[in-house]
Amino acid sequence: MIAKTPKPPYYAVVFTSMRTEDDLEYAEMADKMIDLAEKQEGFLGVESARNDLGITVSYWKSLEAIKKWKLHAAHTEAREKGRSIWYKAFKVRICKVEHEYGFEK
Numbered sequence: 001m002i003a004k005t006p007k008p009p010y011y012a013v014v015f016t017s018m019r020t021e022d023d024l025e026y027a028e029m030a031d032k033m034i035d036l037a038e039k040q041e042g043f044l045g046v047e048s049a050r051n052d053l054g055i056t057v058s059y060w061k062s063l064e065a066i067k068k069w070k071l072h073a074a075h076t077e078a079r080e081k082g083r084s085i086w087y088k089a090f091k092v093r094i095c096k097v098e099h100e101y102g103f104e105k
Contacts, residue, residue, distance in 0.1 A: 010060065013095075019086060025081075037075075043059075044061060
């Protein structure tokens with residue numbers, strides 16, 4: 001589903017990843033992180049897709065909200081498991097959305 005975001009400006013965190021073969025609790029943790037992120041002040045929405053390359057984009061009201069999410073204890077635990085178990089490689093990019101447009105039937 002395409003996230004319903006407010007009028008810009010706002011921020012996007014683009015998380016791009018390559019997975020290992022180990023699926024140990026990955027889906028459960030991914031669902032937990034989305035549920036938890038949705039409860040964070042400043043969270044605006046999320047979009048995610050995965051084939052060989054996974055891309056998750058979360059939208060945030062401010063850089064401060066992004067920093068608080070990064071420092072959240074459960075998110076820190078998920079990042080540590082990601083590095084040690086689930087990911088071969090990942091990259092995080094933080095972008096300021098200054099303009100958007102779209103189409104919907």
